[in-house]
Amino acid sequence: MLVVLIICTVLTVILTVLPLSKQTHWVVRSMDFPRLQIVILIVFLLVAIIFFLDEQLPLTLILIAANVLCLIWQLWWILPYTIFWRQEVKLSKEDHPKRNLSIITFNVLTPNRNAEALIELVNKHQPDILVTLESDQWWENQLRVLEADMPYTVKYPLDNLYGMHVYSRLALHDQEIKFLVEEDVPSIHASIELQTGDKVRAHFLHPAPPSPTENTESAERDAELIVIARSVEKSNQPVLVTGDLNDVAWSSTTRLFRKISGLLDPRIGRGMFNTFHAKYPFLRWPLDHLFHSDHFTLRSIQRLPSIGSDHFPLFTSLAFTPTKGATQEGIEADAEDYNRTKEITNKKGVNVDDVPKPNEKL
Structure with a gap:
């Protein structure tokens, strides 16, 4: 013993x-x-x-x-x-539907063919935005029925596990699909117009993970996260970043992303919301994320039921409350953090100017 x-x-x-x-x-x-x-x-x-x-x-x-x-x-x-920590994002006590923004983020798992269950979830929760990762042409064909209620779309089907789709009830502007780090790993960037007319800068990401079967290093993933963080750092716009980041919420890279971007994590003080792996309860961690600027407070966040993928869907509902949200604080970066961001982006040769800035010109 x-x-x-x-x-x-x-x-x-x-x-x-x-x-x-x-x-x-x-x-x-x-x-x-x-x-x-x-x-x-x-x-x-x-x-x-x-x-x-x-x-x-x-x-x-x-x-x-x-x-x-x-x-x-x-x-x-x-x-x-965990619930033992101070909440980073305030709970919204207001109910103004036109100022709300709800999103389902879901890595569908390309071989998964349970599209009907996802359609039922969307019909039940009525999100303003649906973001799918790993969605190929088959998934695009199956989800076409959603376009009657979610007519604004950005589609990039791929069969390499990095296809992406965005479906929206709200108007999308300045849509761009970019390959920021790797030529076969896209990201989607757009401006979401709320019913109030306010516009939200949104970045939808799915960088490749460090693994023996994909990238042997995390350099590609880290570079994509950090170049986005540097891009939104000085923005005064409402900002939203969501997707399967292939990194856990508590990693040093995600923490650095939060420091540099200044974005808030609604899970802080509320729970882990482990979205992967859906089939192995003991091997679960938070891989699917939603970060936002202090223009928002939280209405609700929940992990939805498993529907055939190795990920659970993540549902987040925000309230656009820039005045009340302004008192929220994340974590601050220091000189060492900024030096590290330069090392990470320089290593992969990515430039902050390559990141689209939807609505910045307006």
Whole structure:
């Protein structure tokens, strides 16, 4: 038992320390994902150490100390995504339908053929915007029935797992499809016109993940997220960024994105809203995101039921309340953060001027 506990503790320390590295190899960056699972492992280890080992032995104290330090560090990253943290986005107490903006973001999983279930979800929740990721021509054909109520669309079907579609009840302007980092990974950019006439700058993203089967490093994903953050950083417009970012909410890259962009995360203080993996409850983390500027407050956010994909749909409803939302604060960047953003974007040769700025000229 002692040997097993020592090995498990060493493994826990390695899993905790690896993400501290700036290395972008997928093995290192994948350790950003299972922080909640590591916390659970540490708790079990501490219970086992206390139960099976003599607490007076120096080795026992070392094992306890190592696990406690790892536990504190892991909790520092994930606690903001629990009800024990101060909410970053205020709950809207107003009900002005014309000032509301609701979105379903959903990675459909290309081989998934349960389009009817998605159509039923859209009919039930009546979102203003539906964003689909991994949608190919088959999915486009099936979802065509939605266009009767959601006539404004941007479509880019692909069979490489990076197709994207946007369906909207609200008018879309300045639509552009860009390949910011990789030539086969698109992003959609548009201006959403609310019923009040106010326009929202929107970016819909699905960067490729670091993995042994796709990009061996996270450099491509990181560059796309950070170049978007740099683009919206100084914008006074209402801004929305959503999609399957192939990064967890608590990673250093997503945290850097929040710092540089100044955008808010409505999950802070409310929950993790783990959208992946739908089929394996113990291997779940928040991969699908929605960030917004302080022009908005939150009406509701919820993870919708599984409908055949490896992702759950994410439904978010916002209220356009720029006066009341102005008191909301995210996290601020420092000089080191800005230096890191330059390293990330320079590494892949991406330029902030390549990012469309919908509605900026108006």
